[in-house]
Amino acid sequence: MSVPGPNRIVISEALAAAAAMLILRLVIRGPTPPPTAAPAAGTGVPAGIAASNRILLLESAPYLVLDPTSLQVQKELEQSLRSQIVDLPTPNSTISVEARNGLVSTLTAHLMARADASVEAYLRIVEREATSWRTADQFGRSWVNIQGPYEHAFGKPPPQDDSKRVSTELVEHFLTKGNRLAGMFQGVNGAQMIVGRVKSPEGMLEFMSRSPGPPGLGHWAVGASASVAKLRTAKTSLADVLERDGSAETASVYLFLKFDNNLKVLFRSEWFYDPLIGQWMFQRGSYADNPGVFGYY
Numbered sequence: 134m135s136v137p138g139p140n141r142i143v144i145s146e147a148l149a150a151a152a153a154m155l156i157l158r159l160v161i162r163g164p165t166p167p168p169t170a171a172p173a174a175g176t177g178v179p180a181g182i183a184a185s186n187r188i189l190l191l192e193s194a195p196y197l198v199l200d201p202t203s204l205q206v207q208k209e210l211e212q213s214l215r216s217q218i219v220d221l222p223t224p225n226s227t228i229s230v231e232a233r234n235g236l237v238s239t240l241t242a243h244l245m246a247r248a249d250a251s252v253e254a255y256l257r258i259v260e261r262e263a264t265s266w267r268t269a270d271q272f273g274r275s276w277v278n279i280q281g282p283y284e285h286a287f288g289k290p291p292p293q294d295d296s297k298r299v300s301t302e303l304v305e306h307f308l309t310k311g312n313r314l315a316g317m318f319q320g321v322n323g324a325q326m327i328v329g330r331v332k333s334p335e336g337m338l339e340f341m342s343r344s345p346g347p348p349g350l351g352h353w354a355v356g357a358s359a360s361v362a363k364l365r366t367a368k369t370s371l372a373d374v375l376e377r378d379g380s381a382e383t384a385s386v387y388l389f390l391k392f393d394n395n396l397k398v399l400f401r402s403e404w405f406y407d408p409l410i411g412q413w414m415f416q417r418g419s420y421a422d423n424p425g426v427f428g429y430y
Contacts, residue, residue: 191389191397195319199248211241213319214326221329228328228382232406232413236328236384239404239413243430244388247314252305263410264365266300269293271366278362279303300364304429310394318389327385334371361402361418361428371405371416382406384413400428 197213200206214237220227246254269276276293283291283299286306291299317323374381384404391397402418415430 190322191318194322194389196316196323196391197319198316199244199314201245201249201254207241207245210244210317211237213317214240214324217319217321217324218326218328221327226329228330228384228406229408231411232382232408233328235406235411236326236404236413240326240386240388244314244317244390248316250308250313252301252308255304256301259365262365262414263368263407263412264414265368266297267364267366268296272296275360275363278360279364282307282362296364300429303362313393314390315393316391318391323389325387329383330380331375331383332380333375359420359428361415361420361430363415363417363430365430367407367414369407369410369414371414374405374407378408382408383416 195213197206197209199210215233218233218236242258246258249255272279279299280291283289283303286303371381382405384406386400386402386404388400389397390400399421400418401421403416404413405416406413418428418430420428
């Protein structure tokens, strides 16, 4: 049997190393994903579309630049949001006309305020809504979500006895750091709002776990998420509404947004309606696929 020369040994070792790297990549990344699914009936959009394709979908989606000084833009935003409300397809889950209209008005007000360069627009919403500023004690362990950004912005710990001041300073700071909302993507690829009634907090969690419609789960469930800082809490909780009324009108909101530093993020949030005061209350939310945005309510 002949002995291989040095060149053949080097080549063999290189091929072995390449094969090992290929196996390692397959173990880490898994097999090549299957081709994109055929378009879902009546949508023209693949039902099982990969998350990597959502940027292409967003680029083809209508885009609305949010000008907080324009009444015309406000009307267009309201129309866009209203057109993307989807009712939960279960018996006795329809929400009232008042709640539906209120959801559109609430989301419009919050989006337009975040497009404003002044923190005063946000503070005007705070004055209207039946909420109170959370104290450091109410934040509990989640206070670190306030403390970290505050120390990064101002180089000192936030005062724990003045949550309104801390919240206002944070919002005002980040509005000047690329955190001002520039616009929203529209249509079936840019926004979805699922609405319906629940009879328990657990029912809301189950309801919110449902994926919106096309273009598929990969489009709406994306990347790492950064929780929205809940600076305020509703004076009437979801549990209060459920105990009082026996059920609650709720909404799961998915909005693709663009900020003035060109970041594109998916804003996911959950809301419940208090018909006694006619207001939608924020339950929880996150900015997905780009935790570089400071989200707040």
